Amino acid sequence: MASLNVGNLGEYLREQRRDAQLSLRQLADAAGVSNPYLSQIERGLRKPSAEVLQQVAKALRISAETLYVRAGILDAERDRDDVETRAVILADPSLNEGQKQVLLQVYESFRKENGFGADAEVGTADGTASIPEAGPKQTAG
Secondary structure (H helix, E strand, O other): OOOOOHHHHHHHHHHHHHHOOOOHHHHHHHHOOOHHHHHHHHOOOOOOOHHHHHHHHHHHOOOHHHHHHHOOOOOHHHHHHHHHHHHHHHHOOOOOHHHHHHHHHHHHHHHHHOOOOOOOOOOOOOOOOOOOOOOOOOOOO
């Protein structure tokens, strides 16, 4: 699979903004970035930092990880399953925000227990990072 470029990120952001029925100015205000800067990102002229992507994702109420992959910050092949799992959890309309966070905590603790993602920080819908494990580990005895 070819690496996604910044233009594709911009197109994706524009689609998400329109789906959320937000103007460019409204999204810029909600994300805490300037209107011209956000416009340049959407047109593929600027590559935003992970922090800016996290702010935009929070304002759009979408997965920051999805934006990281589209921006080339995360390896799409290696991290695709993890990103897709998190995106599905965050997009599930039948769960409230608290339930989504708990489910992500449990998911991450199982991944760490199985040797995956132990060094990775976890971005969440509310913009926090570093999710603690969900309970004590059991050892064979």
